[in-house]
Amino acid sequence: MDEPEAKIRVTTPDTEQGHSLWSDAWHRLRRNHLALGGGILILLLSLLCAFGPIFSQSYEEQNLDLGAVPPSLQHWMGTDVLGRDLFARTLYGGRISIMVGLVATFVALTIGVTYGAIAGFIGGKTDAAMMRLVDILYALPFAIFVILLMVFFGQNIFLLFFAIGAVEWLTMARIVRGQVMAIKKMEFVEAARALGLGRRRIIFRHLIPNVLGPVIVYTTLTIPAVMLLEAFLSFLGLGVQAPMSSWGVLIKDGSEKMEEFWWLLVFPGALFSLTLFSLNFLGDGLRDALDVRASKD
Amino acid sequence: MIRFVAVRLLQTIPVIWVIVTATFFMVRFVPGGPFTAERAVSPEILRNLQAHYGLDRPLWRQYLTYCDSILHGNLGPSFKYPTRTVNEIIAEKLPESIQLGLISLGVALVIGLPLGVLAAVKRNTWVDYLCSSFALVGVCVPTFVMGPLLILVLAIHFGWFNASGWYGPMDRVLPSLTLGLVYAAYIARLTRGGMLEVLSQDYIRTARAKGASEGRVILKHSLRGGLTPVVSFLGPAIAGIVTGSFVIETIFQIPGIGREFVNSAFNRDYTLVLGTVLLYAVFLISMNLLVDVVQVWMNPKLKFE
Numbered sequence: 001m002d003e004p005e006a007k008i009r010v011t012t013p014d015t016e017q018g019h020s021l022w023s024d025a026w027h028r029l030r031r032n033h034l035a036l037g038g039g040i041l042i043l044l045l046s047l048l049c050a051f052g053p054i055f056s057q058s059y060e061e062q063n064l065d066l067g068a069v070p071p072s073l074q075h076w077m078g079t080d081v082l083g084r085d086l087f088a089r090t091l092y093g094g095r096i097s098i099m100v101g102l103v104a105t106f107v108a109l110t111i112g113v114t115y116g117a118i119a120g121f122i123g124g125k126t127d128a129a130m131m132r133l134v135d136i137l138y139a140l141p142f143a144i145f146v147i148l149l150m151v152f153f154g155q156n157i158f159l160l161f162f163a164i165g166a167v168e169w170l171t172m173a174r175i176v177r178g179q180v181m182a183i184k185k186m187e188f189v190e191a192a193r194a195l196g197l198g199r200r201r202i203i204f205r206h207l208i209p210n211v212l213g214p215v216i217v218y219t220t221l222t223i224p225a226v227m228l229l230e231a232f233l234s235f236l237g238l239g240v241q242a243p244m245s246s247w248g249v250l251i252k253d254g255s256e257k258m259e260e261f262w263w264l265l266v267f268p269g270a271l272f273s274l275t276l277f278s279l280n281f282l283g284d285g286l287r288d289a290l291d292v293r294a295s296k297d
Numbered sequence: 298m299i300r301f302v303a304v305r306l307l308q309t310i311p312v313i314w315v316i317v318t319a320t321f322f323m324v325r326f327v328p329g330g331p332f333t334a335e336r337a338v339s340p341e342i343l344r345n346l347q348a349h350y351g352l353d354r355p356l357w358r359q360y361l362t363y364c365d366s367i368l369h370g371n372l373g374p375s376f377k378y379p380t381r382t383v384n385e386i387i388a389e390k391l392p393e394s395i396q397l398g399l400i401s402l403g404v405a406l407v408i409g410l411p412l413g414v415l416a417a418v419k420r421n422t423w424v425d426y427l428c429s430s431f432a433l434v435g436v437c438v439p440t441f442v443m444g445p446l447l448i449l450v451l452a453i454h455f456g457w458f459n460a461s462g463w464y465g466p467m468d469r470v471l472p473s474l475t476l477g478l479v480y481a482a483y484i485a486r487l488t489r490g491g492m493l494e495v496l497s498q499d500y501i502r503t504a505r506a507k508g509a510s511e512g513r514v515i516l517k518h519s520l521r522g523g524l525t526p527v528v529s530f531l532g533p534a535i536a537g538i539v540t541g542s543f544v545i546e547t548i549f550q551i552p553g554i555g556r557e558f559v560n561s562a563f564n565r566d567y568t569l570v571l572g573t574v575l576l577y578a579v580f581l582i583s584m585n586l587l588v589d590v591v592q593v594w595m596n597p598k599l600k601f602e
């Protein structure tokens with residue numbers, strides 16, 4: 001593994017030299033207050049969901065005598081019909097929702113980038129066949145696909161990660177394929193080949209690092225899409241199972257009981273939407289920042 | 298152009314075949330069957346039922362029979378609704394979904410297009426931020442939050458509408474608003490992006506230099522090019538919107554086909570699953586074809602290949 005290679009540095013933008021794509025992008029992102037605000041909010045929400053449940057009240061402790069009470073000083077978001085503290089449940093649900101978002105996106109990212117890069121690099125008939133498969137998968141109603149997977153494998157949260165990831169990789173594959181096709185004729189790939197590197201090494205060490213820009217942008221936009229899908233599955237009763245909870249589950253429960261207990265719908269719904277908001281602002285900001293065609297206005 | 302359409306239609310055949318085949322075997326491998334109910338039927342009746350629907354024959358025979366029947370336009374009998382065929386179910390429920398879908402699409406276009414154009418023209422002003430934020434609300438507030446919220450406020454609190462049901466014209470308002478807002482948001486975002494791209498082109502500068510009014514520049518010169526991304530989005534969007542939305546139809550109790558997409562899978566109603574999947578695929582493929590044709594018409598730089 002210690003052979004010399006032309007590794008492209010992507011993780012540490014060189015600020016002294018100044019004008020790499022990454023440092024330019026960082027400068028542009030910093031000027032975009034909406035995107036930056038979104039990023040900070042996401043960070044705060046994640047931290048709150050990750051560590052909040054340690055300090056808050058129990059999310060599964062029932063208090064049937066109490067029942068559902070509206071928000072008060074003791075229960076900031078009220079309680080549900082079983083007398084469980086909604087604030088604790090919302091934080092805990094957020095933990096699961098964000099985790100599903102991250103892990104499923106990672107699955108989608110891995111499949112999509114690998115698939116797209118291979119199709120784009122090899123080209124020709126292999127590429128055509130691989131992309132036809134993507135077209136066919138696009139034409140399946142995805143809800144059905146996920147439902148089949150879920151029904152088939154039973155309701156296991158790890159399968160949920162996998163099922164959602166397996167559904168969301170298609171667009172990523174298309175984007176990466178397009179990018180790889182655009183850069184595979186460039187000299188550095190030629191050079192890598194002249195050095196005698198194998199296909200696999202060229203794809204994973206040279207091509208993929210160079211298409212990271214669009215991939216990062218699309219990743220930030222995939223996370224909210226994945227979280228929406230998880231919520232949709234929970235809405236169908238196929239998602240996370242009790243006593244665990246996710247924002248989707250809480251919203252579903254809330255929408256069933258909203259006529260009497262509005263807070264059960266409003267708080268989880270608001271936090272969920274706020275998260276999606278921030279992720280989208282961040283994603284849009286990143287896209288503007290990394291878009292090389294954008295003029296420096 | 299006729300050649301282009303013909304070639305594309307020919308290419309569709311293998312795609313549809315793969316979709317049908319994959320779905321056929323996929324639903325069969327799911328555990329449980331259409332007659333697995335809470336109250337189990339006696340083995341004898343079960344055998345009779347399976348014989349009646351041909352489920353006792355080898356899978357490949359059933360597959361061939363099914364392929365033969367769909368080639369004759371017959372989607373088979375439903376297992377869950379024993380007296381009905383899948384064709385009848387679709388014929389009954391699809392029109393309701395199409396109706397809701399078209400109204401929602403109208404709502405989406407009427408709200409989305411002006412917002413997107415306005416945001417692009419007034420780029421980086423408070424007008425732009427307002428329009429763009431509104432568009433994000435539609436993207437980020439899922440229909441199963443938006444729908445109940447609208448019911449909570451407009452139907453229950455103010456009493457202007459029925460909370461659910463599908464009878465008079467007033468019952469169309471809340472569902473189409475809920476569904477339309479989502480699409481309005483996407484359309485506004487795409488319109489803004491497309492218009493920004495076009496407004497920075499040289500020919501727009503030329504038009505302005507020649508003294509064309511701002512309204513004329515936007516309506517006559519920019520809109521056609523700026524709407525290209527919206528048109529590509531509308532293909533899959535229309536296919537999705539007219540085949541019904543499970544969430545909306547569940548929340549508002551609408552007898553549309555959208556619910557069957559999910560319920561048929563739960564019920565292991567094999568023929569209905571296949572019927573809905575096929576329906577969606579046909580819609581999607583034809584809409585995409587239509588979009589490709591419209592795009593060539595809209596953009597003189599493109600040619601039919």
